[in-house]
Amino acid sequence: MPRPSLFALLGSACAALLLCAWPASVAADTSGITIAGPPPPLVPLPKDRPYELRVLHLVDPRLPTLTADQRRALHTRIEVLLQSWYGYTVTLREVGVRDLAANFAASEAVFARHADLLQLDIDPATGPGRARLRATVRAALARHPLPLIATHLQSGPLTSQAQAVELAFNRFLSRLKELQSIPVANGEPFSIPSQRRLNSYAHWCAHNYDQAEADFIFTNSMIVGADAEMPLYVIARGGVSAGNTNGNLHNAFHATGMVSLFPFLSDAPFWLRERGPLPEAERLDVVATLALHELGHFFLRLAEASDHPHCVHVAPPGFRFLEWHRAIREHGPCPLPHPTVTSY
Numbered sequence: 001m002p003r004p005s006l007f008a009l010l011g012s013a014c015a016a017l018l019l020c021a022w023p024a025s026v027a028a029d030t031s032g033i034t035i036a037g038p039p040p041p042l043v044p045l046p047k048d049r050p051y052e053l054r055v056l057h058l059v060d061p062r063l064p065t066l067t068a069d070q071r072r073a074l075h076t077r078i079e080v081l082l083q084s085w086y087g088y089t090v091t092l093r094e095v096g097v098r099d100l101a102a103n104f105a106a107s108e109a110v111f112a113r114h115a116d117l118l119q120l121d122i123d124p125a126t127g128p129g130r131a132r133l134r135a136t137v138r139a140a141l142a143r144h145p146l147p148l149i150a151t152h153l154q155s156g157p158l159t160s161q162a163q164a165v166e167l168a169f170n171r172f173l174s175r176l177k178e179l180q181s182i183p184v185a186n187g188e189p190f191s192i193p194s195q196r197r198l199n200s201y202a203h204w205c206a207h208n209y210d211q212a213e214a215d216f217i218f219t220n221s222m223i224v225g226a227d228a229e230m231p232l233y234v235i236a237r238g239g240v241s242a243g244n245t246n247g248n249l250h251n252a253f254h255a256t257g258m259v260s261l262f263p264f265l266s267d268a269p270f271w272l273r274e275r276g277p278l279p280e281a282e283r284l285d286v287v288a289t290l291a292l293h294e295l296g297h298f299f300l301r302l303a304e305a306s307d308h309p310h311c312v313h314v315a316p317p318g319f320r321f322l323e324w325h326r327a328i329r330e331h332g333p334c335p336l337p338h339p340t341v342t343s344y
């Protein structure tokens with residue numbers, strides 16, 4: 001989920017702690033968009049002033065979506081959480097509800113500017129793609145102890161890294177295939193090969209990095225697929241990033257947040273099995289808790305936490321969003337210290 005792409009401010013790579021030079025392609029940009037230059041090191045945003053977040057909703061008409069009333073209710077709940085949990089006075093102002101595919105089609109210049117970044121995408125249908133995926137899984141798992149890997153894979157005890165990599169690799173491929181095949185309202189599968197970039201992490205990072213209209217984006221679709229910088233929890237889910245926060249070249253926050261709504265709004269059998277049913281009365285609150293996680297990266301400049309109990313700054317393992325949300329709300333703000341980042 002919430003993976004802060006700890007990179008984008010420094011260059012066109014969408015990954016945690018990958019330090020790149022400021023991309024020459026941006027410095028040489030001739031599109032007419034004003035590029036202010038590399039943003040300064042991030043610091044937590046001060047709480048002594050009000051903020052306005054420009055919110056854009058990008059809609060795939062084949063998928064369940066929020067009504068205008070639900071969008072307003074969601075925005076209000078997030079405003080309340082930002083005040084009561086973080087102490088920020090924030091107004092969410094909706095600036096548009098647009099067609100996702102049309103929005104991406106209008107972003108060709110952005111994708112062209114960030115062609116290097118798009119190379120992070122992996123196509124696991126090809127032999128070289130599968131080899132790169134396996135190397136990605138191996139590198140991601142090597143950063144974690146076996147018990148934590150077992151928690152994310154919900155696998156029971158693991159005996160070696162090699163066993164964990166094999167399990168995670170196969171789990172990833174089977175989950176991804178299942179996710180991409182979820183039937184949607186018009187009878188198509190969720191993922192159409194010709195439109196796969198609508199779900200590509202790298203494309204979303206490029207899109208949000210060069211986002212001039214909005215500070216926070218909801219889509220009723222989702223980020224799902226393989227890329228070369230997936231962390232453990234994204235691999236375990238089959239490539240789903242429920243949310244993301246990355247740099248922004250244009251706004252005063254130097255950040256764009258986003259949340260994928262499909263994992264919360266769809267009650268397809270896959271979700272009922274892996275996530276469980278979401279009570280209607282809590283559905284928007286679960287989304288608001290995930291948005292609060294992203295806005296912790298956004299306002300407080302927090303890094304991803306991994307070992308705090310009931311902490312909103314820890315990404316939910318798997319798709320157990322409801323349990324994650326309830327435990328967080330029940331226990332209140334986490335009292336433990338949270339490291340910050342100076343770039344996403």
Ligand SMILES: [Zn+2]
Binds near residue numbers: 004293297315
């Ligand atoms: Zn996160």
Ligand SMILES: [Zn+2]
Binds near residue numbers: 305311312313338
């Ligand atoms: Zn914590």
